[in-house]
Amino acid sequence: MARVLRSGWLTSGREVERFEAEFAAAVGAPEALAVNSGTAALHLALAALDLKTGDEVIVPAMTFAATAEVVWHCGARPVLADCDAATLNLTPAAAARAVTRRSRALMPVHFGGRPCEMAALREIARARGLAMVVDAAHAFPARENGLAVGAARGAAEATAFSFYATKTLTTGEGGMLTGANARRARRLRSLRLHGLSAAAWGRHRRGATPHYEILAPGFKYNLTDLAAAIGRAQLRRAAGARRNRAGIAAFYSAALAEGPALEAPPPAAGGETHAWHLYVVQLRLEQLRIGRDRFLEELRRRGVGASVHFKPLHMHSWYRRAGYSAAMLPAATRAFPRLISLPIYPDLTPAERERVAAAALEVARRFRR
């Protein structure tokens, strides 16, 4: 940060180039494009597909607003698909059921940092000629099918990361799009900054011309050098931070197994690495006299701040008006009133994690049916 301030170049420049190169190396992708949010990364990935009115993109219902909103921004329609009851990830069966003649892309979300069943999803995308835009906002660093999430997986796949304040790697606000498609990367590099032929940093270099061409109407999605400097420092700590979060998750799962009514998230499947952005407990409501919101309030009274990820998209008014109902997405509908995210971040101390688990167990026992 201080280095960037002293340099006098605050917006996208050398620091962004270095952050991109380091992030690309960390995930094993030939291209990485730094942007100012995860939403921008998703939007650019879809912009590269030149979607038309009537086109459809398959999006899990169990996700944050951003995954689906960028589909609307491209003039297409998100088609919501259901999740697995335990992992809350989009299931290949639900994705396959959602495919129609108008489907253009599949947008799996690695919910909470747990990789989706990507081999099966890729097979659906390949068989139906769909692009794959992976929402990895929760999934840095994670691994699936032998490679890092975000690694080169073919020209039809792109992966979007978020560096929002709460995410596992943060730049305050920021994001990254990775992939292995040189033509797409060149086009998106231009669209990222107003569709210009050359960004200011390139024009500033010795021997470069001050002129640029507007190649297409683009976006203001570039990341600042200030943010990139934070990202580079965060990147160096990412592996250790993930280990800490995995340790906290293992601690919670062992502790919660001692009491009633609390269903811990399943462990990561063999060969996969979970980023543990979220630790989502499902309440067994049949065993409790109180609902989820009261459970959260009881935790808060005991000094524990817990949260909910997510209210599924189809339960929000915009999507109800778009014709979605609870019956269409039964697993996400059933999961929502049961979800509680316990605090999980790298410097949560052993004493704090014990206090969190003890409070959850105490509330579960006290309000047991």
Ligand SMILES: *Cc1c(COP(=O)(O)O)cnc(C)c1O
């Ligand atoms: C945070 C998040 C995003 C968007 O990231 P921003 O950097 O906030 O734009 C996208 N998808 C999911 C699932 C997220 O949680």
